[in-house]
Amino acid sequence: GQQVMQIPQYQHVQEGEDFTTYCNSSTTLSNIQWYKQRPGGHPVFLIQLVKSGEVKKQKRLTFQFGEAKKNSSLHITATQTTDVGTYFCSIISNSNSGYALNFGKGTSLLVTP
Amino acid sequence: IAGITQAPTSQILAAGRRMTLRCTQDMRHNAMYWYRQDLGLGLRLIHYSNTAGTTGKGEVPDGYSVSRANTDDFPLTLASAVPSQTSVYFCASSGGPTYGYTFGSGTRLTVV
Numbered sequence: 001g002q003q004v005m006q007i008p009q010y011q012h013v014q015e016g017e018d019f020t021t022y023c024n025s026s027t028t029l030s031n032i033q034w035y036k037q038r039p040g041g042h043p044v045f046l047i048q049l050v051k052s053g054e055v056k057k058q059k060r061l062t063f064q065f066g067e068a069k070k071n072s073s074l075h076i077t078a079t080q081t082t083d084v085g086t087y088f089c090s091i092i093s094n095s096n097s098g099y100a101l102n103f104g105k106g107t108s109l110l111v112t113p
Numbered sequence: 114i115a116g117i118t119q120a121p122t123s124q125i126l127a128a129g130r131r132m133t134l135r136c137t138q139d140m141r142h143n144a145m146y147w148y149r150q151d152l153g154l155g156l157r158l159i160h161y162s163n164t165a166g167t168t169g170k171g172e173v174p175d176g177y178s179v180s181r182a183n184t185d186d187f188p189l190t191l192a193s194a195v196p197s198q199t200s201v202y203f204c205a206s207s208g209g210p211t212y213g214y215t216f217g218s219g220t221r222l223t224v225v
Binding site: 092 | 144146153154157161162163167168172212216217219
């Protein structure tokens, strides 16, 4: 199935600094979803992007879908300690048996007070 | 509260033993999924079911089997556990391909 590459693998920032994680595909995507997983927790759905060039905001989080629908980014403005966790992008993979999400390997964010 | 229930929360299992991880959802979602999560490897799809009565293989299906007898339940069975199956297992469900997934709290399995 389709795969996505996510970078960076890790990011360590001081509280108040900005953070960005990128998700890249070699093929055109129908949509992309983003999830957050707190340490010791389970992934939680954040948002889905569908349209070329789409930009969506959730408070300090800004999600973008590239014009060619091959890449996406998640930007956090002025990070807080509550932003700590791993952020995953995911894409739909279709086969004869059906569909399922394939996840990138995630970006782990550590925020130091 | 609507959601997904996984059981057990954690388990230590002797190699060669059979084990079934349970997953139940009450959201009437058609699709359900099993992922395993290992450090540095992210979430890898084991098996999935887009509707009751059907199942499909994911990226890492070997050594695992599933069944989907009804909408709510999607058990994952390890027929003969091996140490490489030590992992955190997450069950998830969704209302369809354009909906976000809801994940269970996970089962931490250690095979010794």
